[in-house]
Amino acid sequence: MSKAEGTIQKEHSPMMRQYLEVKERYPDFLLLFRVGDFYETFFDDAVTVSAALNIVLTKRTAEIPMAGFPHHASEGYIAKLVKKGFKVAVCDQVEDPADAKGIVRREITDIITPGITYSDKVLDDCHNNYLCAVAFLKEGRTLLAGVAFIDVTTAEFKIASLHIEELKDFVLSLHPSEVLVSSAEKERSELLKKALSSETLVTELDSWMFSEDQAQEVLSRQFKTHSLKGFGIDGNRAGRVAAAVILQYIEETRQNRLHYITRIGELHSAEYMTLDLQTKRNLEIISSMQDGTQNGSLLQVIDRTRNPMGARLLRRWLQRPLKRVDEIRMRLDAVGELSECREMREALSEQLSAINDLERCLARIATFRTIPREVRQLGLSLSAIPILQELLREAGSARLIALASNLKPLPELAASIEQAIDPESGASMRDGGYIRTGYHAELDELRTIASTAKDRLLQIQQEERAATTISSLKVSFNKVFGYYIEISRANIDKVPAYYEKKQTLVNAERYTIPALKEYEEKILNSEEKSFLLEAQLFHDLCLLIAENASAIQENAALIAEIDSLCSFALCASEYGYCKPEIMTHEKLAIVGGRHPVLERMMSAEDPYVPNDCHFDEKQQMLIITGPNMAGKSSFLRQTGLIVLLAQAGSFVPAERAEIGLVDRIFTRVGASDNLASGESTFLVEMNEAASILNNATSKSLLLLDEIGRGTSTFDGMSIAWSMSEYICRSIGARTLFATHYHELAELESRLPGVVNYNATVVETADSVIFLRKIIRGSTDNSYGIEVAKMAGMPAEVISRAKEILAGMEKRDIQIPQNRPPKIKSMQISLFEESDNQLRNAVEALDLDRLTPLDALLELKKLQELARNGGGY
Template identity: 45%
Template sequence: MALTPMMQQYLEIKKQAPDAILFFRLGDFYEMFFEDAIVGSRELEITLTGRDGGETERIPMCGVPYHAAENYISKLIDKGYKVAICEQVEDPKASKGIVRREIIRVVTPGTVIEGSLLPEKDNNYLVAVSEISPNHYGMAVSDLSTGLFQVAEMVGPGALDSLLDEIARLSPREFLSPATFPQQEKVADFLRLLPTTVLTVLSDDYFAFASAAQTLKEHFAATDISGCLANTALCTSAGCLLRYLLETQKRQLTHITEITTYSPQGFMILDSIARRNLEITKSLREGDKKGSLLWVLDHTKTAMGGRLLKSWLEQPLIDAAKIEERLDAVEELVNSLMLRQEMGEALKHVYDLERLTARAAYGTANGRDLLALLNSLNKLPGLYGLLRQTQSSMLKRIYGEFDTLEDLQALLTSALADNPPVSLRDGGLIREGFHPEIDQLRTAARDGKAWLAGLEAREKERTGIKSLKVGFNKVFGYYIEVTRANLNSVPDYYQRRQTLANAERFITPELKEYESLILGAEDRLVELEYNLFVEIRNKVAGEVSRIRRTADLVAQVDALLSLAEVAYRQGYSRPEICQDGIIQIKEGRHPVVELTLGAGGFVPNDTYLDNGSERLGLITGPNMGGKSTYQRQVALLVLMAQVGSFVPATAAKIGIVDRIFARVGASDDLTSGQSTFMVEMFETKQILDHATPRSLVIIDELGRGTSNLEGMAIAQAVIEFLHNKLGCRTLFSTHYHELAELEGLLPGLTNYATAVKEQGNEVAFLRKVVRAKASKSYGVHCAKLAGLPGEIIQRASQLVAQLEHHQQATREVVAGKGQVAAGVEEQLTIFNETKDELKEEILALDLANLTPLESLIYLDKLQKRLREQ
């Protein structure tokens, strides 16, 4: 059997979006058919039905109401699907045969623009990558909901790592890639760590230079993009991204007005490991904002300010002048309570200017969107007046560039109704007095309805029919309804319009005249209001560059105000920024833990690191003594200072850091089959490969996934490499307290320990970091605190005592202070026989150039030889 014409039309349209679920408009519903229906019913939890389509079996089918489609689309997008929206593009009344339909838009995870589907303080990034060579990449990133469009180039030996770090920072909802790129093992492993990112593989022609350049030239015809066009990496990635946007959105994207080029090297670099472990924007435990640094610092009043503050935390500055400029602005706001409060009040009523303007340019903004824009514009003159009072260079610059957009404010004030409806086809959009014809039509409709209001009473009196009613429906218009029992009393001038089971409906010449007047006025009024609204919306869209620039300035004020508010409330102090490599913190506190514990609950600590005699701090002490919190605290304070924030300390001097590495804890990576130990080794390799003398490294425990001997050997080898080869500022905490003996052997290493108070069998962790070395790990005590059964605690204590006694006896034997047991004597004899050979071999080793892994391999071979002997 042949498919019906409608099913044939469906399948032809489906070919245009094979990787998307097709929402096919039929009347008041979007229908899904075939495989799309099966997937849609499962994912949306709606009933799967069937439809006769010309085949022997019924075609699977399900549908959703068109007026509620946004909620269903949101669910599918959240699950990583794409949705192609197919609409009727001609009036069914005017068409002959089947109504023409077209896909008007493909909604993908990276192209969502609806504000209700997006977190207001998060960007919705779409990223495209082009690979020029194994060490040369281009990356383009956009946020369609705001009009952002940026490009960056990564080139050189570390290009791939730099690219992956940047993608980790952006955490895009969708990632566009050529087919070969995700096939690389390193890239595939990386993408598995981004579970919320949808990978879209595109054909090679998307990345062809000629077509990419043409796409960019056509869209940015009025903008100078010569720099992007002259760079193959930038051009191909940007052209691919723009083409994808144009093809999915099927309209001109007039709110994307410029391409911004940036370099990741212009900011502090934080790899995905450091971002995760430092909990900058997401907590490790829950994976959400609460419990992160952003949670502490974000007191922004606007969505734009929230997004900007988040980007500042993700991209700390390395330019001292720019850091000082932000710090000056924050200090001015900290010291001016009235200015801070008045600015906060002004910002409180500013809506998302970036996304409102984007929707206007996109053609989806409704009356309430423009009303929100107007309410925001009404607050700009007040904010501008407050900026006039400022003295710091950054706030003065913002004042100098600030555009209050008073012309747009005047247009919207005069044009928009006070409470416009959501729909653009319901009328009531335009303010009275804005357009004379609208006022005339409203008067005509109002007068006609006033006449209608009295018609029923007049006709009842004229005809004597007490049950007579005047009504209206969309099919027959206005009518007079008379029950069958009263038909004998109907006057001759009543003209029959409709027959019902128990009544007849009539019209009179006079009613017909008023019906034409009212309905004609209402139809014309709705059409005229719609057209005028679109004109006004287009005028707003024409000023998209001005509005976005003002939105960016408002966001900067909001972000600075948030940093100042937190600094004032929490008693933060201004850090001193320097280039001499010194990190000196007096009474520093962890910003998140401090807020969680409440006032007075956190024990502050001092820190001193430099690039010379105190470049590596070795921290020993019990597991629950606060080593990890202390290390992260130092890293976060450095990061905050370079963001331009005050820091939780009584004083701080921060020598600028180019990168922060944070290897803190570890767990099995089940997705790639890697053990805890291998995860540790991989993360350590990342540090050793990329750290520079200007970096800050924090390593919290190393070598736990193997034997004590090997673990300690690796930890020591890594310490020596960091100290001797890299010279970076490092805080290295370890449960191998024997490594404290390295102080004195390594001139730049300093011992620290977390203080412990022992009183009888009771142990108290003081959370204080002091210049000392620990002699115990207090593991049994930690097990007791965790609630392990008393029997286990007692037995563990006995075993510890036995092991300590054995170790002491062994040390005495080696030192010649005790009687040599037969077994020990035999081992020492074997060692003496081979000591000359071993001595020569060990002396021949080039230790300075041995990697930790090579050291471990040699140690393993040596151990095997001794066992064989």
């Protein structure tokens, strides 16, 4: 509440005092206050809402700003507010104004935040909407970060325990809509907030919610157990605290409708490959680097799912590839069987298309946000489960057999829904009629009373027309006056004396009679009772469904997996993918590998050129030189994507693939600055490179492109050389290193395991042709001028560039990309460390007085003397 609100509260009307009392309980929420047919906002909320929704800001009085929108259109307006990162509290009228003795009673009926929403206008069917919590806890001398995340619309609930340095990448990988942190952890919360996108809401909560004792009580109450060992999370102290924080937050916002959250599990780093944010971005796994959409991403190519549950699971599979060989092989076997058995796959896909989104449907039913038509769709979906089981009855692979046997059809529940919900029920419950006739005897009786009474009204109309000789007399109804007889003014003289006047109109008079009063009472009472009973029956049915939440969620998970496996199988069949061999060794052999996305974009006239990639004891690092546009970056990315697909359980775009298990894929491709955090392009590049060197292991796959290009030539080359040495000698990871520093080709003769490859070109009289084939050996030409010519550079610029290049090659010089502040800062680490004489000669040069070009010429002279064994 603002100061203005507090200081003038006593001067307000009873309704505004009621508003301020509610607002005081929800100060961090935009409060939507129901007034008649509108939701109104006041004071600072009104200013915020007006700007966010681009609606008119008015005034209730001179001191009170006001903005509102019609209640019947509220879902769209609320969705816009939530998408902009606001939290919304909805305060409704909970009694009929006609029955109110004084001010109408109002209560908070709904709270919506970015992390807690069920609205289809906010949610993406194919994307999880995560609410995340972070708790910090010391174990011995180690500070751990506990992370919990939940999608309230699917009841997916997981925890993880991480070292502090792993926290940022893990949280970013979830793309949470809202993150809960302790108000006592200001410094760490600010660091996390800076790392998250501006679209993610960070909500600070009271520190008492983050205690271990509180966590134990909350979790035990939710899952109705004294121990959490059955969920496999008993040993994760920090994660349990974060999970309890989420449950407490949801309790506050959802009014304790949590009975459908029946499961919680732990994510173990030993089970899944961790992909940091830059690797996901560089490999374009979920979205394209061009526009941030799904277009041009791996997901777009691989996602052939038929159901929203499958689409969400497939997305998770691509972001969390497996690290357990047995599990990967089981998925691959299932994909292989489905790809070979087209008839089974297509029949399964047809059934999957007809199944509703069980996860989100259940969440809406359990929180009483549903409509009868959705409940009926859930029942029909449950009825399709036996058909899926029958289709999988002949399956031979272990995973498909397990999926079929674990499905639970729930025939009694499906039958109850079928018996209860009328097939013709629509989107609205306002007019009733959605419970089937024959489902409940009392409801049928009430409906019969109302129906026969209406027939009696028609009979009364005919009788009164005959008695009065007024042929235009009619019996009608409205909500204000109930049932009445309407007679035009031209026939007023024929009105009998026993008619009782109810209303005078311009052209008519409205009356009632004892018989009409009697049947009006019967109709209205029976209709009101009918509506109330129908609503109670529907509520009871929703409760029955919610009691089966655990079984429905298990079915949903299994159906999603069947859908994802069918998607992989369809891609394998249509795209010509092969089944990879997953091994425990650290070798890798890809024959005829292709980029899964680029090959779908290229035409038959200009097909994607396949390439091989091999790693073994003799080939640990492949130095790849060659010009721009020759396919170096695509080769790096295709190798990473093939490994990722294989460990996600998919067939891969290659003739043959043997994948030694990879624990992590790291990429360093391209660079952009982060000026908001004071980081230049080169600093961003070095941060990412440092992260790779500090976290990679011998089982990792490193994809490095143009390391060191963001600084001067000597600096950059020195860093690239030194990184290569460190990777080979200290890490031993399988590494693809694409570079324009042709000097790095010398590493092949210096370091065991380093092998040179190059992207081939064919030179003609006036141009070059890029063959996009990676072959053994190095190159010393980048063909940059030819690429500039292809880009449409003016002919004069191209011609002059060739002249300058010819002159430089004649003198064998190099010009750094950026002139350093002092020439002496140029690194010459490529010279032999033992050549002290050369180093002394370089130190003797007064380089600071020379131009960069002259300084480089002097250094080149010394280098040539060193090569020829001459003196200095």
